[in-house]
Amino acid sequence: MMIDWIDHYKIGVDKIDRQHEEIISTINQLIILHEAAKDKNAVMTVFIGLINYFIYHFEREEILMSEYGYSDLERRRYENDMFCNNLEIAKLDYINGDLPSLAYIIDYIKIWLIDHIVIEDKKFSSECGLTV
Numbered sequence: 001m002m003i004d005w006i007d008h009y010k011i012g013v014d015k016i017d018r019q020h021e022e023i024i025s026t027i028n029q030l031i032i033l034h035e036a037a038k039d040k041n042a043v044m045t046v047f048i049g050l051i052n053y054f055i056y057h058f059e060r061e062e063i064l065m066s067e068y069g070y071s072d073l074e075r076r077r078y079e080n081d082m083f084c085n086n087l088e089i090a091k092l093d094y095i096n097g098d099l100p101s102l103a104y105i106i107d108y109i110k111i112w113l114i115d116h117i118v119i120e121d122k123k124f125s126s127e128c129g130l131t132v
């Protein structure tokens, strides 16, 4: 099922909200490709693009958190790194035709992302006084 962008996902920092919107849009592209049973190359192009965008997004957020002296930055760095590692493993598994399936990977990313936005990023924007 695709993810709808809703106001509840706004953390109060425009450039971060736009990046989250872009991530959701890319996940939705992946869901469309998966449901259309497109070939692996098409899926991999979008999946690799998504991983790279996550890396970019985490770098931008970590710089912002550092600038604001966010108290939980080190744990966030660790969790972001773990997530990126898991995506790399999932990518290799998918290339090699092993489990987990793409549907499982998409569900994992969706659940992780919503928690990342609604719990983690909102905690940051709230603590640092960035909420609208």
Ligand SMILES: [Fe+2]
Binding pocket: 016, 020, 057, 061, 116, 117, 121
């Ligand atoms: Fe984020």
